[in-house]
Amino acid sequence: MLEHLKAGEKAIIKDISAVNKLVKRRLLDFGITEGTEICMKCKMPFGGPFMLECYGQCVGIRRSDASDIKVERI
Amino acid sequence: MVANIVIGGLIFGYAGWVLWKYIKKSKEGKCAACAVKKSCPHGTGSCGTNNGE
Amino acid sequence: MEIALLGNPNTGKTSLFNNLTGSYEYVGNWSGVTVEKKVGILKNSGARLIDLPGVYSLNPLSRDEGVVTQFLLTNEFDKMVNIVDASQLERNLHLTLQLIELGKPLIIGLNMIDVAQKRGIRINLEKLSERLGVSVAPVIARSGKGCDYLARLVTAEEKIPASTIPVDYGPEIEKSIRELEQMLAGYGQHSVRWLTIQLFEGNPYVKEHLLDYISSDQLDRFIEKTRCAVSQAHPGIKSLEQFIFKKRQAAIARLLEEATEKSEETGPPLSERIDQIVTNKWMGIPIFLLFMYLLFMLTFDWLGFPLSDALDAFISGPFTSGLEKVLIFVGAGEFIQSLILDGIVAGVGGVLVFVPQIFILFFFISLLEDSGYMARVALVMDRLMEGVGLNGKAFIPMVIGFGCNVPGIMAARTIETPRERLLTVLLTPLMSCSARLPVYALFVGAFFLHHKALIVLSIYVLGIVVALILAKIFSKTILKGETSLFVIELxxxxxxQLKTLTKSTWEKGKGFIKKAGTFIFAGSVFIWLLSNAGPGGLNVAMNESYLAMIGGIFAPLLEPLGFGNWQAGAALLTGFLAKEAVISTMNIIYFVPDEASLQGLLSNAFTPLAAYSFMVFILLYIPCLATVATIKKETSSYKWTIFASVYALGIAYLLSFLIYQGGKLLGLG
Structure with missing residues (x-):
């Protein structure tokens, strides 16, 4: 699960089918889908959003959405 | 006396014109500031007020 | 000739637009600065260039993105310019491929090549151009380098060939394209290939468009049939949307393999190092608050206040006495002298003295917009906003609302879910706009001399807190709904750049000065007239004037709030038209030429507690006329427009009442 990554860890997305449809569309717009390599940049406190990096761009997503994304650490 | 009439006329004329224009423009909101207002049927489509949500 | 400017968000379309047309439109460093189309005339050639909001794909999620699809479907245009961010080539090309499918002549402006090079990406322009079948011009939109070449390319008389088919979607989809072509026999508006692909991707605008020609049932059956065929041929494919995306992605990957070279990155970008600090786990919110604190101290205390004082001294001193001499010299009578000196100079000058403070505020807002910090603020604030039923993106319209509520409300277009968007539109007017600033500045100067910035900060914070509480209440009652969405590009x-900053500060502040010369000028004349004329004729005592009568109607209502005099009533009434008018009205009513003596008079009419109550009332009581009109346009609903005005009045009354009566109980009165 993406939410278990620590700041600075990298992973490859395995499955995003469980994610909310609109969020999935937006992530797809950023080029984030199955097979994309992402890096966890930062986690906001008190259950706040995550900051991810992929292909050199930074994207913010919510923790609840991140918990629906299956990833594999590398 | 002439100065009074000229200055007074100028001030009140300008003020009336500006006020009329301002109220008209404010009522229209952003459409007044929109560059394509002539070709934009008000409230439909191109200013984004009508979409398929 | 009409040329449409398209591209991903935040790739520099509007910068390029400004460079090519010599006009100035709002630019910034976050996604969603431009939320509606803007038209400009190209320098030299006279062609019309149309700047559109940024989109990732032609299948829209939010209202600003819908503007683009709607434009492509319904407007006539001759050519398209696609601005592509070289450092995010892969993502940007998804849009490019969709534009090529549209079948209109296209030219690519490749921006941010320098950023790409820093990331170790080298792009072979000829190869890219050849593979896409589209001319590619390198540009640096921020500085304007390469823009002339692009402009020449775009306006060149020769017809740019509509390029070849860029993506092969496989036999099933290609068959469906031919089928739709047959179904649409005789239709000659848009490329059927483009329509089919967009339809399969679930584009609601395209579906709506096709419903004019094909029945809904037939269309649904057609989509379902294709979906079955595709999922049979490709097991593992769940939707047409996904299939099309994969096909496009594969095409882009092949293209990039040929047209780009990758080498090692040159160290971690500066951006990441800054991010480690400002979006730091624990420091994010404190840093934002510190930034706001600095803003307020500079605006109201350290820098803005002395500047305003100096300007005030000039206007009330040498300027007024000079003008008086001129008027006497040309032989103006007492009536005209009074009109100009007690009406116009007091009214307009009273507003103009706050220009330095307003410019400082705008400078900081521009800094926030241009640096890239805006999106980070949204990220940092998301947790808080989620708690009240909004998302972090809603904070951006609110920050812009500090400058002026009208663009703030329009910025809410980038919010994807209709519920959150409406909520943001309703609450943005609670953000204290720059037109309300003079009122605070005047009152803190008169009553809270030693805590100027702090008192004003408390008013601003109160606006935010009230907005958050109301967001919570509204989303629990009248605007219920589960959906809250937050994905943001940072x-x-x-x-x-200093040039961009000064330009954007000036463009924002210009409106304020212009308004002083037009509306405030006219308003001052009429308020002066109303304050001098009464049932007893012209030149009556102020207390027997029409203005006193009108203001007097409201006075009893305002009594429990601590400012039950006709002067406050009249000022609040004019404030609905424009908030600055409150100051002009007071200046004229209290019959004083300058800020300092007004403050002296005010301290007789108000107690400090009543003054604070008045400031809170001004903050909340009603959105100005322009804002109300914008709410109407953006919500397309009278119900919500009336609601936005009425609830604000209710909240303002309640809070001022609590503050004044509560304060009196505590012995502050």
Whole structure:
């Protein structure tokens, strides 16, 4: 699960089918889908959003959405 | 006396014109500031007020 | 000739637009600065260039993105310019491929090549151009380098060939394209290939468009049939949307393999190092608050206040006495002298003295917009906003609302879900706009001399807190709904250029000065007239004037709030038209030429507690006329427009009442 990554860890997305449809569309717009390599940049406190990096761009997503994304650490 | 009439006329004329224009423009909101207002049927489509949500 | 400017968000379309047309439109460093189309005339050639909001794909999620699809479907245009961010080539090309499918002549402006090079990406322009079948011009939109070449390319008389088919979607989809072509026999508006692909991707605008020609049932059956065929041929494919995306992605990957070279990155970008600090786990919110604190101290205390005082001294001193001499010299009578000196100079001058403070505020807002910090603020604030039923993106319209509520409300277009968007539109007017600033500045100067910035900060914070509480209440009652969505792109930081900053500060502040010369001028004349004329004729005592009568109607209502005099009533009434008018009205009513003596008079009419109550009332009581009109346009609903005005009045009354009566109980009165 993406939410278990620590700041600075990298992973490859395995499955995003469980994610909310609109969020999935937006992530797809950023080029984030199955097979994309992402890096966890930062986690906001008190259950706040995550900051991810992929292909050199930074994207913010919510923790609840991140918990629906299956990833594999590398 | 002439100065009074000229200055007074100028001030009140300008003020009336500006006020009329301002109220008209404010009522229209952003459409007044929109560059394509002539070709934009008000409230439909191109200013984004009508979409398929 | 009409040329449409398209591209991903935050790739520099509007910068390029400004460079090519010599006009100035709002630019910034976050996704969603432009939320509606803007038209400009190209320098030299006279062609019309149309700047559109940024989109990732032609299948829209939010209202600003819908503007683009709607434009492509319904407007006539001759050519398209696609601005492509070289450092995010892969993502940007998804849009490019869709535009090529549209079948209109296209030219690519490749921006941010320098950023790409820093990331170790080298792009072979000829190869890219050849593979896409589209001319590619390198540009640096921020500085304007390469823009002339692009402009020449675009306006060149020769017809740019509509390029070849860029993506092969496989036999099933290609068959469906031919089928739709047959179904649409005789239709000659848009490329059927483009329509089919967009339809399969679930584009609601395209579906709506096709419903004019094909029945809904037939269309649904057609989509379902294709979906079955595709999922049979490709097991593992769940939707047409996904299939099309994969096909496009594969095409882009092949293209990039040929047209780009990758080498090692040159160290971690500066942007990441800054991010480690400002979006730091624990420091994010404190840093934002510190930034706001600095803003307020500079605006109201350290810098803005002395500047305003100096300007005030000039206007009330040498300027007024000079003008008086001129008027006497030309032989103006007492009536005209009074009109100009007690009406216009008091009214307009009273507003103009706050220009320095307003410019400082705008400078900081521009800094926030241009640096790339705006999107970070949204990220940092998301947790808080989620708690009240909004998302972090709603904070951006609110920050812009500090400048002026009208663009703030329009910025809410980038919010994807209709519920959150409406909520943001309703609450943005609670953000204290720059037109309300003079009122605070005047009152803190008169009553809270030693805590100027702090008192004003408390008013601003009160606006935010009230907005958050109301967001919670509204989303629990009248605007219920589960959906809350937050995905945001965080642009790389850029060192703001002084030129851009001054330009954007000036463009925002210009409106304020212009308004002083037009509306405030006219308003002052009429308020002066109303304050001098009464049932007893002209030149009556102020207390027997029409203005006193009108203001007097409201006075009893305002009594429990601590400012039950006709002067406050009249000022609040004019404030609905424009908030600055409150100051002009007071200046004229209290019959004083300058800020300092007004403050002296005010301290007789108000107690400090009543003054604070008045400031809170001004903050909340009603959105100005222009804002109300914008709410109407953006919500397309009278119900919500009336609601936005009425609830604000209710909240303002309640809070001022609590503050004044509560304060009196505590012995502060």
């Amino acid at each position: 642009p790389p930081y850029r060192v703001p």
